Amino acid sequence: MSVQSSVPSVSVVLPVYNAEQFIELAVRSVLEQEFRDLELIAIDDGSNDGSLAILERFAESDSRMRVITRENKGLVATLNQGVNVARGRYVARMDADDISVRERLGMQVAFMDEYSSIDVVGCHYELIDGEGRPKRTVKVPLSRESIFLQLSYTVPFAHPSVLIRRSALVEEPYVDTPVEDYRLWVDLFNGNNFANIDSVLLRYRHDYGGSFSDTKRLKMIAAEDNVRDLFFTRFGTRYDQYLQNGPKITDRQHLARSMLENRHRLRRSIIRRVLLASPKLLGLFAFYFLRRHARTLYWRFKRR
Secondary structure (H helix, E strand, O other): OOOOOOOOOEEEEEEEOOOOOOHHHHHHHHHOOOOOOEEEEEEEEOOOOOHHHHHHHHHHHOOOEEEEEEOOOOHHHHHHHHHHHOOOOEEEEOOOOOEEOOOHHHHHHHHHHHOOOOOEEEEEEEEEOOOOOEEEEEOOOOOHHHHHHHHOOOOOOOHHHOEEEHHHHHHOOOOOOOOHHHHHHHHHOOOOOEEEEEEEEEEEEOOOOOOOOHHHHHHHHHHHHHHHHHHHHHHHHHHHHHHHHOOOHHHHHHHHHHHHHHHHHHHHHHHHHHHHHOHHHHHHHHHHHHHHHHHHHHHHHHHO
């Protein structure tokens, strides 16, 4: 078991917004880690429920916890503020509705201490519902090549599962986008500095509060495509070389998904550019879409 020092080894950044239903479990899972040399930075982003009172109660009983409260500024601003005030050499992400396994930070710190070339380490995670019941286990890619391939089309980590070197985050802060984690991974990636531990170390609460609106989902798809474009701008040559050299059998699943998703990305990009270049084509596309999906749209609005 680690011993707490005056300057903690790990700063756990916990953004909080109207999370009174789950925040107590999240905080306990951090403060009860086997690895003790940490600080918990909980930033209340203008909550109007009982979240702040719960956080302050924990802070009164554990000096390792700091509570910051302010008006609502959104997730990205909250994350960057957390990184700016962090004192540890490592920054751990945590969400207000998730649960860290007691061994999580100890295993991740030991890994990072051993492998100095790694800047970000994640882990497998278990999806749970609003009642904490397990849904399924998500296995993240483990090899360097499979992480690279998965990064070409989506995130290779669950955001609240990672431990990051603070020096890397200071150089590449979060960018304000609907997919801030995906953008961060592409910004931080240098080809060899990502890893995942072959253990389930996080219980990740999923879809307890409903789904995204259609508008938000479309914005996220567009933002993901922009990040994929950035990935291929930076790493397209390496990606092509990997394909030419022949993928390993263990990476073929990631390769197939990568190629499929990026065909979709290119197709959407071409459609957007053509439609934006021609208002007439945009009108024809809208007419065709409404005509083809009129029945579905009718029943959707009728149910409302």
